[in-house]
Amino acid sequence: MQKKSSVEIVTEWDIVAARQLGRNKAKEIGFGTVDQARITTAISELARNIYLYARFGNIHIEWIEEGDKKGIKIIAKDKGPGIEDVRKVLEDGYSTSGGLGAGLPGVKRLMDSMEIQSEINKGTTITITKWLR
């Protein structure tokens, strides 16, 4: 099995491609159906945010190991407008696009960890991980 793979987000359908790749990886690593759904959903949210707010970007998915722990790491990267106030986007219901604003706070709850790096006019990198239990 390939340890790393990635999907370029250019069109709407790449969102589907990214989440399908994520689901397959999660399955290969051994995640159960609930975690597979969590991981698939998290990827879909990040890929959609790239498509909506940055237009282009990349979703990178890799299998991670630490001691005898196994897990999945997803890096969503774009060179878009960046996020002005990272704390604010983690509040439930905050949206600049009339969405539910459930995306980012939701992703944080679905995964074990989430890290947002963002710089105005340079872009955003969001890294999320989940460990197999």
Next chain:
Amino acid sequence: MSLKVPILKLYDCLIVSIQWELDDQMAMMFQEDLLSKLYETEAKGIVLDLTFVDFMDSYIAKVIGDAINMATLMGAKVVMTGLQPSVAITLVELGIHLNSVSTALNLEKGLEQLQKELGV
């Protein structure tokens, strides 16, 4: 590349079963199709079966939730059925509450519930 979600009419109800993963366009098309079918057929109720949906993100949840609200506005009763445990868990963790929606465990129970709600 988009496949349509089939919408069947049975007596005065529409039966809709989403059988494959929806992309954004399919989701929007589904919303429109459902409402125009409702208008054309003058159906009184809708059973929306999600047995085969194995994941839902905030976008798809919003489209489905909106479709249900719109159908209700048009005067139809809607029952959502067959939500998988993994989907129910991720929806709640995402923070999406489809509170006002009537639900049932499976298609059969959903139809019974709808008949009851419609008073037939």
